[in-house]
Amino acid sequence: MSGRPGRGAGPVTASELLSVVAARELAGRRTVFAGIGLPTLAVELAALTVAPGIEVVYESGVCGAHPSRLPETIADAVLITGAEAVVSMPALFGSVLQGGHIDVGFLGAAQIDRWGSLNTSVIGEWERPAVRLPGSGGAVEVMANAREVFVVMRRHTPRSFAAALDFCTTPGPDRALADGIRPLGVGVTRVVTELGVLARDGIGDELRLVAVHPGVTVAQVLAATGWELRTAGRVATTEPPTPAELRLLREDVDPDRVYLR
Amino acid sequence: MSGRPGRGAGPVTASELLSVVAARELAGRRTVFAGIGLPTLAVELAALTVAPGIEVVYESGVCGAHPSRLPETIADAVLITGAEAVVSMPALFGSVLQGGHIDVGFLGAAQIDRWGSLNTSVIGEWERPAVRLPGSGGAVEVMANAREVFVVMRRHTPRSFAAALDFCTTPGPDRALADGIRPLGVGVTRVVTELGVLARDGIGDELRLVAVHPGVTVAQVLAATGWELRTAGRVATTEPPTPAELRLLREDVDPDRVYLR
């Protein structure tokens, strides 16, 4: 596994940094609802470090997967063979997710606002959009029912960190409450981007900058955000991946660099 | 199977008569929701005569059973081994029954009224009953969702064929409509008793006497019914079981006389 030269060396890539940062945030969590890609890396690394025994639940119905290879989609056959359970979609969305069994849901988005609401539907007007995006999938349900939500967004721009969403596909709990609906969880608590980490404690809070990655300034992040981003009392600098974390990521989690591109 | 002497001969018992009469009524039906006992015999005989390919669905979740022995309960292990499908109770009651896939439901009761509503809960007051009966089970759902319902009640007395139910566990569609709820089927269409057959065409109709068994008079049935039972224009006399029907029932359906007691 560690036979190929240079695997453990080399500079830290953005994917590696984001995976490591997200993995650390999973300390103590037991169940994660995740898609494929960076969340996969983060969860697998967390399982080997801060969250032993953590279980990934996939939108496709797989619980407790033990894949022989790194999966390429949430429905990859390698996730099913050898899994602990595969359940129907009514059971997955109804009993597992809405039933409140998910500690952390991972989501991505085209746009996020300061309250952690997400847009994955359209850029422009819904009726005749400039860009038609895929839509919710299960994101509306993950936000409404997971105890908390982590968002991973590589690109950090004023367009994606928007003052106003073009369309709110997936509302945070503050919007839900304003609509008279009580969500189970607190919505987005962590947003990991190429520039740093935003955090939000719970209902009524907005996202604040809590950390910048090495070499990134607070001013850069504020300029890259479409709203007037507030900062935590003291903005930390992200602790770079440790050699141990990098070795696990590169040698055990994704030796073929499927996602560590 | 036909080796034991006398199996095909002997007088027709009440169980045999009721089974044969109920079996004939199943002509052309495809799916039956049935309990164990006389309904089992009726359906199995119908399968061999007037309703080839008829499928029994059991409340326990078994669809298309092919038991190696006559089952003793609706959950008998012999119903499961070799069945075409076994489904969960949410699927059974939700998709199969409420979904409208049952042509005929078989029910029994402690009391029935002229509209085909049933009592299986109590004799006396519900709060402090003289006799606590088992209750609905799935009867409320069978009545509300099967296209029609056959009732088999051995005993035909003014107490069981009641002018007023002590408690209406399982309402016929007329009562449901009065309550503002539209049922799928027409409720009870046939009641087979030790004395004869009562029938009812649909919503708005009450049960009428359509046939008396050989040796029973119309007056006997009227006297045994707690309400003023109306008769069909001409009350027929039940055609006695044919030798072929009796032979099938005694030699193929229930050779060990589990139910033909």
Added chain:
Amino acid sequence: MERTTDAGGAAGDKVVSLREAVARHVRDGDTVSLEGFTHLIPTAAGHEIIRQGRRGLTVVRMTADIVVDQMLAAGCVARLVSSFVGNSSAGSLGELRRRIERADPEPLEFEEYSHYGMVCRYVAGAQRLPFHPLRSYGGSDLPSVNPGIRKVTSPYPGPDGRPEQIYVVPPVNPDVTIVHAQRADRRGNTQIWGLTGVQAEAVYAADRAVVVVEELVADEVVRADPNRTLIPAHAVDAVVVCPRGAHPSFAQGYYDRDNAFYRSWSAISADPARLRAWLEEWVYGTADHAEYVAKRGEEFWARLAVGEALSGSVDYGRRL
């Protein structure tokens, strides 16, 4: 990237004795769901609740049958939520009838539903819904004695274009659900075949869940057939190994139903003294279910033995 099988190590191991599971998870005054529709009835768990002398329980069980009658007779139960209170098709439940008909020796609060009403309550409980609609109860007297059964007007027009009403039931969220199953792994991934009833929903509806199994199997056995896992580990708090724990009901592929015992129960339970003696001999008089099984004797179990009828194997495939 294969993760170590039990990264959680001992933390992921939920196997405890039945005594410990009941001591830890069933408390006086709890709402306890015992499910298993004729198949896989958690009788041994009911007996252990009796041995430990729990009081004031609300028992939730679709088909309240022998084990419920026994728990009633032992004084564990203050309230019963059910849709069928009878000894299967074999007769009556003597204690239950005395409690309801004559408040003898004390009253029993009884909440009556239909089977699908109960199923919908479990589904709503499992899915954290405030109510579940169903096309039953129209015209029934049940809503008049059960204020839990209510009506909602659909926000969509009915087939005739006018507003449509439908009955709904409230969720049930037991403090603890106990179910019996054929097998599980140490983390609680539970596999059931044959009649699967409403066990998965009852487990998901509960705050705590105990799974009692005929046998504990290696992780590899469970993971060879993940579709057979009806209850994933994340929903389970305790795994108890208790062979023959569903007697007198059956465990598909393990042992058959004890129909003779069902038939005998009407007479036993009709006589309070005889029922008391039965409990003394078979429940209080046995330290645990293993003793109950031993006391029954090998010949007894041989009569309930079943032959083999294998499911055959399907291929889940592996990447080449």
Added chain:
Amino acid sequence: MERTTDAGGAAGDKVVSLREAVARHVRDGDTVSLEGFTHLIPTAAGHEIIRQGRRGLTVVRMTADIVVDQMLAAGCVARLVSSFVGNSSAGSLGELRRRIERADPEPLEFEEYSHYGMVCRYVAGAQRLPFHPLRSYGGSDLPSVNPGIRKVTSPYPGPDGRPEQIYVVPPVNPDVTIVHAQRADRRGNTQIWGLTGVQAEAVYAADRAVVVVEELVADEVVRADPNRTLIPAHAVDAVVVCPRGAHPSFAQGYYDRDNAFYRSWSAISADPARLRAWLEEWVYGTADHAEYVAKRGEEFWARLAVGEALSGSVDYGRRL
């Protein structure tokens, strides 16, 4: 009393060709559900609908992906009901985006839900419910563009003692549902393993149901494992045998997902001429799916072959 296996004789045999099934069960203007969540996507059925030139369809599919883009491009679809319109994680659907973003070559009516909203619509459809509640949509803009998403007030007080509101979705009852599965018997008892998605509910929700399978198996194979039958025969109108009919998606244990094809689709569909050429070559240019399979060639399928990973067998038992 064992009943003859197929008492229904020929009447119980529902096996027809895909051509016949589509001709008989899919009509212009129908609401057609094609389900299969990434796994077992009924692509061959979509292609046959294209070949037969159906028009004005409402397509209902949770994950509208390549097969929907193809049906759009072929002019079959007037309206789409979906919760995810993308080419998996591999890219875009060119035709769908042109239709929605620019009404090019014609507008597409689009009804947008979330995944669980769609699941609840199928469940409500299957269970003949007027609506299904779910704890989603609070604060979302989706209800503002989708009048199907409405609110109901629960008749039970909320956790704070005050009235509680919840969103609901209406049932969907397709004229026909088409699903792909691993195997079925001639009567339509259908067995699926691996991801089982929402196929059973989609079938029960429909007026007519067509099951397309990798292989037809003997009654005995199905009946050896009745819990594996997710779709009982009584819900099925036609059984079609069509090996590799789910390509480019996968059939657990039969063949793997064609990820290369998924990745290629963004470029193919981005160019209307190239998309048209693709349809000409692979759909219009093949008489049926067998020709499509043959045209792909053996080497192609060899690359998607999977190794064996058997489930193991469970014992259903038999009475001695």
